[in-house]
Amino acid sequence: MQPLTKTNLADTAIAAIRSEIVAKRWDIGEKLPNEATLSAMLSVSRGTIREAVRVLVSQGFLETRQGSGTYVLSTTDTSTPLSMARRASLRDQFEARCALDVEAARLAALRQTPEIIAELRRLLERRGNFEGGDAAAFIERDLAFHKAVIAASGNRAMIDIYDFFAASITETIEATLGAEIPEPDMQAHADIIDAIATGEPAKADAAVRRFMAPILSALDRKIFS
Amino acid sequence: MQPLTKTNLADTAIAAIRSEIVAKRWDIGEKLPNEATLSAMLSVSRGTIREAVRVLVSQGFLETRQGSGTYVLSTTDTSTPLSMARRASLRDQFEARCALDVEAARLAALRQTPEIIAELRRLLERRGNFEGGDAAAFIERDLAFHKAVIAASGNRAMIDIYDFFAASITETIEATLGAEIPEPDMQAHADIIDAIATGEPAKADAAVRRFMAPILSALDRKIFS
DNA sequence: CCTCATAAAGTCATCGGATGACTTTATGAA
DNA sequence: TTCATAAAGTCATCCGATGACTTTATGAGG
Numbered sequence: 001m002q003p004l005t006k007t008n009l010a011d012t013a014i015a016a017i018r019s020e021i022v023a024k025r026w027d028i029g030e031k032l033p034n035e036a037t038l039s040a041m042l043s044v045s046r047g048t049i050r051e052a053v054r055v056l057v058s059q060g061f062l063e064t065r066q067g068s069g070t071y072v073l074s075t076t077d078t079s080t081p082l083s084m085a086r087r088a089s090l091r092d093q094f095e096a097r098c099a100l101d102v103e104a105a106r107l108a109a110l111r112q113t114p115e116i117i118a119e120l121r122r123l124l125e126r127r128g129n130f131e132g133g134d135a136a137a138f139i140e141r142d143l144a145f146h147k148a149v150i151a152a153s154g155n156r157a158m159i160d161i162y163d164f165f166a167a168s169i170t171e172t173i174e175a176t177l178g179a180e181i182p183e184p185d186m187q188a189h190a191d192i193i194d195a196i197a198t199g200e201p202a203k204a205d206a207a208v209r210r211f212m213a214p215i216l217s218a219l220d221r222k223i224f225s
Numbered sequence: 226m227q228p229l230t231k232t233n234l235a236d237t238a239i240a241a242i243r244s245e246i247v248a249k250r251w252d253i254g255e256k257l258p259n260e261a262t263l264s265a266m267l268s269v270s271r272g273t274i275r276e277a278v279r280v281l282v283s284q285g286f287l288e289t290r291q292g293s294g295t296y297v298l299s300t301t302d303t304s305t306p307l308s309m310a311r312r313a314s315l316r317d318q319f320e321a322r323c324a325l326d327v328e329a330a331r332l333a334a335l336r337q338t339p340e341i342i343a344e345l346r347r348l349l350e351r352r353g354n355f356e357g358g359d360a361a362a363f364i365e366r367d368l369a370f371h372k373a374v375i376a377a378s379g380n381r382a383m384i385d386i387y388d389f390f391a392a393s394i395t396e397t398i399e400a401t402l403g404a405e406i407p408e409p410d411m412q413a414h415a416d417i418i419d420a421i422a423t424g425e426p427a428k429a430d431a432a433v434r435r436f437m438a439p440i441l442s443a444l445d446r447k448i449f450s
Numbered sequence: 451c452c453t454c455a456t457a458a459a460g461t462c463a464t465c466g467g468a469t470g471a472c473t474t475t476a477t478g479a480a
Numbered sequence: 481t482t483c484a485t486a487a488a489g490t491c492a493t494c495c496g497a498t499g500a501c502t503t504t505a506t507g508a509g510g
Contacts, residue, residue, distance in 0.1 A: 067472030099328030292501030
C-alpha cells in the first residue's frame with residue numbers, strides 16, 4: 001500500500017499478483033499462468049508482467065525457471081515486518097541488539113578458539129579510542145569489533161540480523177553524533193573478550209550486560225521522536 | 226552472490242548497478258544515467274535495465290520519476306541481510322529466537338502488570354497440549370502464546386523480528402511435523418509466566434533458558450541440509 | 451532586464467512483436 | 481518397454497515505437 005502516490009501499472013501488477021499469492025490462489029510449488037496469460041488477465045503488456053514477476057522473485061515469493069514456468073516459493077510476506085523493525089525507536093533497536101550481543105557472546109564462549117580471541121584483540125586494538133577526528137571512521141572500526149563478536153558466535157542468522165540493524169543504527173548515530181550516548185571505554189570492551197576467552201557463557205553474558213547497561217539507561221532518559 | 230545458479234542478465238544487471246550504488250558512484254539524491262545509457266553501459270537491452278531498476282526500487286535503493294529520471298534513495302543495503310537470515314539453519318534460527326525470548330522475558334519482568342500476566346495465562350490455557358488432531362492449529366496457538374511473551378516486553382523491534390522468524394519457522398515445523406523436536410509441556414510454559422510475574426529479570430531469563438535448552442540440544446544432535 | 455506562457459527536449463511508462471534458450475511432453479523406432 | 485528425437489510450451493532477451501510527464505530553452509510582452 002503506497003499512499004498518495006500515483007498508480008503505475010507495474011506496481012499495480014505486483015500488488016495484484018502478490019495478493020493472489022498470499023490468498024493462496026496457487027499453493028507453494030504450484031505453477032502460475034504463463035506470462036502471456038497473466039498479461040491478458042491483468043490487461044497489461046508482457047514486459048510489465050515481467051517487471052512485476054521479477055520484483056516478486058526478489059522478494060522471495062516466486063521463482064522462475066526458464067523453459068518451464070513461474071512457481072510459488074512462499075505465500076507469506078516476510079519482508080514487511082523487518083522494514084517495520086527499522087522504524088522502531090532507538091531504544092527498542094538497542095534492546096534488540098543487546099539480546100543478540102548477549103546470546104552471541106554466550107555462544108562465542110562455547111565455540112571460541114585462540115585464533116578467534118586473537119582476532120578480537122586485534123580489532124579492539126585497531127578500534128582504539130575516539131579522540132576527535134573522523135567520527136564515521138571510528139564508528140566503522142567500532143562496528144567492525146562488535147560484528148566480530150557476533151561472528152564469533154558462528155550463528156549466521158544473528159550475523160544477518162545484526163547487519164540489518166547496524167546499517168540503520170550507523171545512520172542514526174552519524175546524525176546525532178553520539179554526544180548523548182556514553183561510549184564504553186577500551187577496558188569494557190576488553191572485558192568482553194576476556195569473558196569469552198574463559199569459555200564460560202555466564203561470564204560472557206554478564207560482561208556484555210555490564211557493557212550495555214549504561215547505554216540503555218542513557219537511552220531510557222532520552223526522548224526520541 | 227547467488228551460488229551455483231546460472232547467470233541471467235537481469236540479475237547481473239541488478240548486482241552491477243547495486244554495487245555501483247553501495248560504492249557511492251552516485252550520491253544520495255543524484256540522478257543515474259538514463260535507461261538507454263545504462264543499457265549501453267552494461268550491454269543489455271533497455272527492458273532488462275528496467276527490470277533491474279524496478280527491483281532496486283522495490284529494495285529501497287532507487288526511485289524513478291517519470292519524465293525526470295532515476296535517483297538514488299539509499300546507498301546502504303538493508304533488505305538482503307534478513308532474507309539471508311531466513312535461509313540460515315534451523316538451529317541458527319532457534320538460537321536467534323532464544324536470544325529474543327530471553328531478553329523479551331527480562332524486559333517483560335520489568336514491565337509486567339497483572340493484566341499482562343492474566344492475558345499470558347489465558348493464552349497458555351487456550352494453547353493446551355497437543356493431543357493429535359490439527360497440528361497447524363496447535364502450532365498457531367503455541368505461537369500466539371510465545372508472541373504474547375515477546376509483546377509483553379513492549380519492544381516493537383523484537384516483535385517484528387520474531388514475526389519474521391515465526392513465519393519461516395512455522396513453515397519448517399509444519400513440513401517436518403515436529404516429531405523430532407521436543408515440545409515443552411504446560412509446566413515449562415507456566416514457569417515462564419511465573420518467573421515474569423516475580424518481576425525479576427534474572428528469574429525470567431533462567432526460566433526461558435530452561436525452556437529452550439532441550440530444544441536446542443535436540444537440534445544440535447540433528448542434521449540439517 | 452524581467453516575467454511568464456509556450457515550445458522543445460529529455461526521460462520514464464507501456465506496448466507489441468520477434469528470436470533464442472531451455473524444459474517438458476509427445477512421438478516413434480528398436 | 482526403452483530411449484533417442486521431435487515438437488510444443490515457456491522464460492530470456494532484444495528491438496522499435498508511442499504516450500505521458502518533467503525539465504529546460506525560447507521568445508514575446510511588459
